[in-house]
Amino acid sequence: MIQKKLDVLEPEQMRLRALSRWNNEGGAIPRGIEGASIPGGALPEVPVLGNAELVQLRIRVIALENVVIALLAQAPDRQLDLVREMAGYISPRPGFTQHPLTVRAAAEMIHLVERALHFRGVMV
Secondary structure (H helix, E strand, C coil): CCCCCCCCCCHHHHHHHHHHCCCCCCCCCCECCCCCECHHHCCCCCCCCCHHHHHHHHHHHHHHHHHHHHHHHCCCHHHHHHHHHHHHHHCCCCCCCCCHHHHHHHHHHHHHHHHHHHCCCCCC
């Protein structure tokens, strides 16, 4: 059995690669399970979410948001700066159309950092 050598990217390269897909509101690109493009670029159909699924999704988002705040509260200043920097990456560039979801996402990232700062020293 022959095993292919995986390309290992430096953390900075991985971050830049991930952020390069976030010029719009989602960053999602059609990819297969192993990262290869889906033949013909066809996107699979996504079923419509029902009310129970939407409620569950909201619960999970609230939980994750609070976990992120707790983690950021104990993060070093460099990591907080990195979150702020990443918010700048997804903010619309000068001359590009400002998408409301992207603008709100960048503002929410900054807000998470600010909320986390309130818990510094409070958490054990």
